[in-house]
Amino acid sequence: MTKNSANSMWGGRFAGGVDAIMEAINASIGFDRRLYAQDIAGSRAHAAMLATRDIITSADAEAIDAGLAQVKDEIESGSFPFRTALEDIHMNIEARLKEIIGEPAGRLHTARSRNDQVAVDFRLWVREQCDAAIAGIDALMRAFLGQAHAGADWVMPGFTHLQTAQPVTWGHHMLAYVEMLARDRGRFIDARARMNECPLGAAALAGTSFPIDRHQTAAALGFDRPTANSLDSVSDRDFALEFLGAAAICAMHLSRFAEELVIWSSAQFRFVRLSDAFTTGSSIMPQKKNPDAAELLRAKLGRILGANVALFTVMKGLALTYSKDMQEDKELTFDAADNLMLGLAAMEGMVRDMTANREALAVAAASGFSTATDLADWLVRALGLPFRDAHHVTGSLVKMAEDAGIDLPDLTLEQMKSVHPDITDAVFEVLGVDNSVRSRISYGGTAPDQVRAQVARWQETLR
Numbered sequence: 528m529t530k531n532s533a534n535s536m537w538g539g540r541f542a543g544g545v546d547a548i549m550e551a552i553n554a555s556i557g558f559d560r561r562l563y564a565q566d567i568a569g570s571r572a573h574a575a576m577l578a579t580r581d582i583i584t585s586a587d588a589e590a591i592d593a594g595l596a597q598v599k600d601e602i603e604s605g606s607f608p609f610r611t612a613l614e615d616i617h618m619n620i621e622a623r624l625k626e627i628i629g630e631p632a633g634r635l636h637t638a639r640s641r642n643d644q645v646a647v648d649f650r651l652w653v654r655e656q657c658d659a660a661i662a663g664i665d666a667l668m669r670a671f672l673g674q675a676h677a678g679a680d681w682v683m684p685g686f687t688h689l690q691t692a693q694p695v696t697w698g699h700h701m702l703a704y705v706e707m708l709a710r711d712r713g714r715f716i717d718a719r720a721r722m723n724e725c726p727l728g729a730a731a732l733a734g735t736s737f738p739i740d741r742h743q744t745a746a747a748l749g750f751d752r753p754t755a756n757s758l759d760s761v762s763d764r765d766f767a768l769e770f771l772g773a774a775a776i777c778a779m780h781l782s783r784f785a786e787e788l789v790i791w792s793s794a795q796f797r798f799v800r801l802s803d804a805f806t807t808g809s810s811i812m813p814q815k816k817n818p819d820a821a822e823l824l825r826a827k828l829g830r831i832l833g834a835n836v837a838l839f840t841v842m843k844g845l846a847l848t849y850s851k852d853m854q855e856d857k858e859l860t861f862d863a864a865d866n867l868m869l870g871l872a873a874m875e876g877m878v879r880d881m882t883a884n885r886e887a888l889a890v891a892a893a894s895g896f897s898t899a900t901d902l903a904d905w906l907v908r909a910l911g912l913p914f915r916d917a918h919h920v921t922g923s924l925v926k927m928a929e930d931a932g933i934d935l936p937d938l939t940l941e942q943m944k945s946v947h948p949d950i951t952d953a954v955f956e957v958l959g960v961d962n963s964v965r966s967r968i969s970y971g972g973t974a975p976d977q978v979r980a981q982v983a984r985w986q987e988t989l990r
Contacts, residue, residue, distance in 0.1 A: 555615045558858045563602050565651040567595050572747040587631040594628040638737035642761040642849045646726040656864045657719040663871035664712045670878040675701035676982045680975035682960045683888035691895030694960040698978040707780040714773035722766035725750035729760035732848040762848040771835040774867045778828035781870045785825040792818045797887040802880035834863035892960045901957045920947045
C-alpha cells in the first residue's frame with residue numbers, strides 16, 4: 528500500500544498518510560501532559576541522586592534542576608511548546624531541557640528508562656488522586672452529617688422493594704450514606720498505602736549496573752520504600768486498578784443517592800426540595816423543576832465503571848514486562864478521576880443545600896401500614912405469642928384496616944379484640960410512627976438518641 532492509498536482510506540485528518548496515522552496512534556502527549564509536575568519531580572529527584580552517587584557531576588545536576596524548574600514554569604504559564612512528534616510528556620520535557628541547558632540534559636536519563644519513568648510518574652499522580660478523593664469524601668460525609676444532625680427525629684418511611692416497610696428517621700437514612708462513604712474512604716486510604724512504593728530505578732526491566740540509591744529517590748518523592756522487583760515495577764498497574772475499583776464502588780454509592788434524589792424530588796414524593804443551583808426548568812412546562820444535576824451525575828458515574836473494566840481488559844493478557852498496550856492506562860484513569868471528583872463535589876452541594884419536606888415525610892411514614900412490625904413485636908412481648916402467630920394476627924388486622932380504608936392506629940380496640948381477645952389498649956403506645964422510631968434503640972438503630980450518638984461519633988472521627 529502506498530502512502531497516497533493509505534491517505535485515501537483515512538481522509539483529511541491523516542493527510543500525511545501512514546506516518547501521520549502512526550504518529551496519531553503512538554502519541555500520548557494529548558493526555559499525558561497532565562503528568563508534567565510528576566515527571567519533573569521524578570527527574571529532579573533522580574538527578575540529585577545521580578550527583579550524590581557521583582554518577583553525574585554536581586554542576587550537571589544543578590543545571591538539570593534549574594532547567595527543569597524553568598520547564599515547569601513554562602508549562603504552567605502556557606508558553607511551553609508541546610510537540611506531538613515527541614510522543615509523550617517525558618520526551619517533550621527532555622527535549623525542551625536540552626534546548627535550555629544543552630549537553631547536561633543528556634545525562635539525566637542515566638540509569639533510567641522511560642519504563643520506570645512512566646511508572647513513577649503515573650504512580651505519583653494516582654497517589655495524589657487518592658488524597659483528593661479522600662478529601663472529597665470527607666466533605667461529602669460532613670454534608671450528610673449536617674442533614675443527619677438536623678433531622679435526627681424527623682420520621683420518614685424506610686423502604687424495601689421501594690415499598691413502605693417501617694418508619695425510620697431522616698437522620699438515620701443520611702447516616703447510611705455516611706457509613707458507605709466511610710468504607711469508600713477506607714478503600715482509598717488502603718490503596719494509597721499499598722501503592723506507596725517507588726519504581727524509579729527499575730530501569731527498562733532488569734535494574735541498572737550503575738550504583739544508584741533507590742532509597743534516596745523513594746524518600747525524596749514521599750514513598751515508603753522502593754519496589755522490590757524490577758520486572759514487577761515497570762509492568763504493574765495494580766495501583767491504577769485499585770484506584771479505579773475504589774472509585775467505581777464510591778461512584779455506585781453516589782449514584783444510588785442520586786437516584787433517591789430524583790425520586791424524592793418528584794411531585795409524587797415531594798420528600799426534598801433541591802436548590803436552584805442544582806436544578807433546571809423546562810423549555811415548555813413552566814411548573815417543572817428538573818433534578819438535572821442528580822441525573823447527570825447518575826449517568827457520568829457510569830464512566831468510572833467503564834474505565835475499571837477497560838483497564839482490566841488492557842492488562843489481563845499482557846506477558847511481563849512492559850507493552851505499549853499499557854499506554855492506554857492513563858486516559859481512562861484521568862477521565863474516571865475527573866468524573867469522581869465532579870461527582871463528589873456535585874453531591875456535596877446537593878446534600879448541603881437540599882431541604883427536607885418534613886410534613887410529606889411524616890405523612891408517607893404513616894402510610895402503608897408501616898407500624899405492622901411494631902404491632903407484631905408487641906404481641907410477642909406483651910402477650911407471649913410466638914412470632915409466627917403474631918405475624919398472622921397482625922396480617923388479619925392489616926387486612927381489616929385495609930378493607931375499612933384506614934391505617935392500623937385507626938382501628939378501635941374492639942376491632943382488634945375481634946381478631947385476638949387478649950389485645951389491650953396498651954397496643955396504641957407502639958402504633959404511632961414516632962413511637963415506632965423511638966423504640967428502635969438497638970445499636971445502629973433508627974431511634975433519635977441512637978442517631979445523635981452516631982452523628983457525634985462521626986463528627987469526632989472527622990475532626
